[in-house]
Amino acid sequence: MHETTPIAFITGATSGIGQACAERFASAGWGLILTGRRLKRLETLKQHLAESVPVHVAEMDVTDRSSIERVVESLPEPFGNIRLLLNNAGVALGKGPAQEAELDDWLTMIQTNISGLVTVTRLLLPRLVAHGPGATIINIGSIAGHTPYPGGHVYGASKAFVEQFSYNLRCDLSGVGVRVTDLAPGMTESEFTEVRMKGDREVARRYYAGTRPLQPGDVAAQALHIAELPEHVNITRLEVAPLCQQWSPFTILRE
Ligand SMILES: NC(=O)C1=CN([C@@H]2O[C@H](COP(=O)(O)OP(=O)(O)OC[C@H]3O[C@@H](n4cnc5c(N)ncnc54)[C@H](OP(=O)(O)O)[C@@H]3O)[C@@H](O)[C@H]2O)C=CC1
Numbered sequence: 001m002h003e004t005t006p007i008a009f010i011t012g013a014t015s016g017i018g019q020a021c022a023e024r025f026a027s028a029g030w031g032l033i034l035t036g037r038r039l040k041r042l043e044t045l046k047q048h049l050a051e052s053v054p055v056h057v058a059e060m061d062v063t064d065r066s067s068i069e070r071v072v073e074s075l076p077e078p079f080g081n082i083r084l085l086l087n088n089a090g091v092a093l094g095k096g097p098a099q100e101a102e103l104d105d106w107l108t109m110i111q112t113n114i115s116g117l118v119t120v121t122r123l124l125l126p127r128l129v130a131h132g133p134g135a136t137i138i139n140i141g142s143i144a145g146h147t148p149y150p151g152g153h154v155y156g157a158s159k160a161f162v163e164q165f166s167y168n169l170r171c172d173l174s175g176v177g178v179r180v181t182d183l184a185p186g187m188t189e190s191e192f193t194e195v196r197m198k199g200d201r202e203v204a205r206r207y208y209a210g211t212r213p214l215q216p217g218d219v220a221a222q223a224l225h226i227a228e229l230p231e232h233v234n235i236t237r238l239e240v241a242p243l244c245q246q247w248s249p250f251t252i253l254r255e
């Protein structure tokens with residue numbers, strides 16, 4: 001690997017936005033550390049991308065601290081100088097009202113979207129700080145982090161955490177040249193809704209029917225843009241949504 005090749009560490013690279021980011025960054029010449037629970041998918045992706053850039057894959061569950069520690073501690077030397085951490089792994093579970101939600105679903109969202117993201121970040125911070133100017137953390141938030149909607153409960157709240165954590169990280173890291181961005185997409189067509197609906201593909205298909213959602217590549221293009229800005233430029237927060245997605249109308253329930 002050439003010593004100037006920038007390295008991106010991506011969580012949740014097995015599908016959707018994470019996979020699209022892997023592809024987009026590879027085509028821009030970035031070396032990649034790709035992680036997720038489904039190792040087979042990572043290996044397939046590596047076969048495809050490793051023809052053009054260096055790729056290291058590792059099975060990693062962000063809800064399991066020891067799994068993250070293992071991956072971080074066993075990074076091959078040429079992949080050690082990480083320029084970008086893309087905290088993308090995330091999950092929404094359930095769309096019904098709070099009073100009908102499964103408590104286990106709420107806890108899984110917290111363990112993945114909050115604890116997982118925080119743990120990966122803390123364990124990789126020394127490498128990002130050592131990299132210095134140009135290093136970037138992109139946290140994938142969501143428009144759900146600041147726009148409430150019925151059924152959004154813990155998912156939206158977890159993304160609100162991602163937004164505020166990003167701002168607070170930025171306060172601490174700007175002095176050492178590490179940039180932090182909350183990249184907040186709106187509706188994006190991926191496996192996200194199928195996972196949310198516990199594997200019900202028909203409900204997921206109906207959710208996107210008649211809309212023109214973002215595609216994962218649309219979000220990946222924004223991530224690459226953020227990462228390749230001049231070192232002194234930090235996009236603090238970037239919201240990107242499909243034109244068809246609205247915040248209104250307000251709903252008022254009447255007796
Ligand atoms: N789709 C949308 O409308 C939007 C999505 N987002 C956010 O974008 C991010 C990516 O979602 P998207 O690509 O759409 O959805 P996908 O379901 O397609 O991808 C989710 C990714 O997260 C990974 N992941 C989930 N749980 C874990 C875990 N415990 N450990 C490691 N990896 C995990 C999955 O990998 P694996 O299962 O192999 O571990 C998968 O690669 C998420 O943070 C999501 O909240 C934000 C706004 C809109």
Ligand SMILES: O=CCS(=O)(=O)O
Nearest residue numbers: 142143144185186187
């Ligand atoms: O983060 C996902 C966007 S939404 O489905 O909650 O609106």
